[in-house]
Amino acid sequence: MLELKHLVKSFGEHIAVDKVGFSLNKGEVLGFLGPNGAGKSTTMRMVAGVIEPDQGDVLISGHSIITAPREAQRRLGFLPEGAPLYPDMTPVEFLNFMATAYDLDRAERKRAIDRVIADARIANVASRRNATLSKGYRRRVGLAGALLNDPDVLVLDEPTDGLDPVQKRAVRALIARMAPEKAILISTHTLEEVPAMCNRAIIIDRGKVVADGTPESLASQSPGGLEETFITLAGTAEADAA
Numbered sequence: 220m221l222e223l224k225h226l227v228k229s230f231g232e233h234i235a236v237d238k239v240g241f242s243l244n245k246g247e248v249l250g251f252l253g254p255n256g257a258g259k260s261t262t263m264r265m266v267a268g269v270i271e272p273d274q275g276d277v278l279i280s281g282h283s284i285i286t287a288p289r290e291a292q293r294r295l296g297f298l299p300e301g302a303p304l305y306p307d308m309t310p311v312e313f314l315n316f317m318a319t320a321y322d323l324d325r326a327e328r329k330r331a332i333d334r335v336i337a338d339a340r341i342a343n344v345a346s347r348r349n350a351t352l353s354k355g356y357r358r359r360v361g362l363a364g365a366l367l368n369d370p371d372v373l374v375l376d377e378p379t380d381g382l383d384p385v386q387k388r389a390v391r392a393l394i395a396r397m398a399p400e401k402a403i404l405i406s407t408h409t410l411e412e413v414p415a416m417c418n419r420a421i422i423i424d425r426g427k428v429v430a431d432g433t434p435e436s437l438a439s440q441s442p443g444g445l446e447e448t449f450i451t452l453a454g455t456a457e458a459d460a461a
């Protein structure tokens with residue numbers, strides 16, 4: 220469903236993403252891990268078509284994000300880092316706005332909005348201004364927006380970041396409900412939630428993939444589990460700087 224082919228992106232002299240490639244199939248929930256500045260958000264923004272790679276391509280259900288961006292984006296849901304929302308809109312207004320961007324006609328729009336309001340469990344706040352919602356509800360409204368077009372591929376940049384444990388669990392449950400029918404790429408800094416949320420994990424460091432496997436197989440590489448594997452594989456930049 221999702222294929223990243225040899226993605227490269229530089230900012231000036233700095234290579235942020237260096238030949239990243241992997242595929243993701245239906246039912247896979249991939250935890251995309253790496254230290255700060257490793258290139259996770261840059262990779263996800265290229266997958267979503269927000270920025271163009273210098274080299275490489277992304278195929279979403281077979282459609283290139285470079286040469287067929289509308290076809291590709293039609294099959295993609297993207298939750299950017301921090302899940303920004305227009306503060307003066309209500310969730311319903313936001314979802315209507317997104318549905319228009321997806322070109323849904325009136326009947327489809329109503330059905331899709333009702334479906335995502337139910338899936339994201341946001342009915343009780345649907346008519347309140349986004350600015351007045353808790354962080355957890357705002358994140359779920361962002362997720363509802365990403366699910367409007369019932370995408371094959373979901374790309375979620377730190378979906379649980381900054382949420383309390385109850386809200387984290389609600390977001391994880393929503394992802395688990397979506398997982399069987401989609402390919403899901405999730406970046407997170409919270410390693411403890413990777414085994415609970417993901418059935419595959421990739422670690423990137425300084426723009427390069429340094430590990431790819433199940434959370435269990437990565438955890439079993441070190442006596443200290445996933446955290447120690449992460450620090451061993453991705454801790455070199457910190458160590459170099461120290």
Ligand SMILES: Nc1ncnc2c1ncn2[C@@H]1O[C@H](COP(=O)(O)OP(=O)(O)OP(=O)(O)O)[C@@H](O)[C@H]1O
Nearest residue numbers: 230233234235253254255256257258259260261262
């Ligand atoms: N628009 C930009 N202009 C210049 N440099 C950028 C830009 N976006 C990202 N970078 C740089 O590219 C590198 C990768 O950044 P990116 O945000 O992709 O990392 P990340 O893994 O998502 O980090 P974090 O975990 O902190 O969110 C960093 O060195 C960052 O400073």
